[in-house]
Amino acid sequence: MKKILxxxxxxxxxxGIREKGVYxxxxxxxxxxYLLKTGEEMGLSLEIFQSNSEGALIDRLQQAxxxxxxxxxxxxxxxxxYSYALRDAISSTNIPTVEVHLSNIHKREEFRHSSVTAPVCIGQIAGFGAYSYILGMHALNMKLNEK
Structure with missing residues (x-):
């Protein structure tokens, strides 16, 4: 069973609390x-982590x-x-990574149109709400099965 973080x-x-019109x-x-259920159906072992702290996100990426x-x-x-530190952490792990966004960042404010993290990911999926994560899981699973 593949381990997905x-x-x-x-x-x-x-x-569900903030900007419901967007998110x-x-x-x-x-x-x-939803993610755990879908991951299980796909035969993936999911671990979920959330932090508002850049350092904690970097620590978790390195621990992965x-x-x-x-x-x-x-x-x-x-x-x-803007987080080059997060970008470098993604890159340094050499673990296939998919960047996802609930909203379509390219249809929002100008500053949201660029991603410093996407270039070190295998792909980016945005604009499909919660399903962006599911599409990301499918894409990642396909990529992992190519190896």
Whole structure:
């Protein structure tokens, strides 16, 4: 069974509370239950981690290397646009990583259009709400099965 780490960045713990017009009504707990159920159906072992702290996210990415994680799904939140430290942590693990976003970052404010983390990921999926994560799991699973 492949080990997949799902990392939620800043403010994702406020899903269902903040900006419902942008991020939807689904709560953070409901999203995680949805991911765990879908992962199980796909034969994946999921671990879920969330932090609002850049350092904690970097620490968890580095720990993934030592834990033998096969793949990572990450929603870096606002760190997407400026965290070179997070970018370097993703790159240094050499673990296939998919960047996901609930909203279509390319249809939002100009500063959200660029990602410093996407270039070190195998791909980016945005704009499909919670299903962005599921699409990311499918893409990551396909990539892992190519090896």
């Amino acid at each position: 799902v990392i939620h960045g800043p403010n994702l713990n406020f899903l 939807g009504e689904m709560s953070f707990n409901d999203l995680n239950e 290397y030592f834990d033998g994680v096969d793949g990572i799904i990450i929603n870096p939140g606002a760190y997407t646009h």
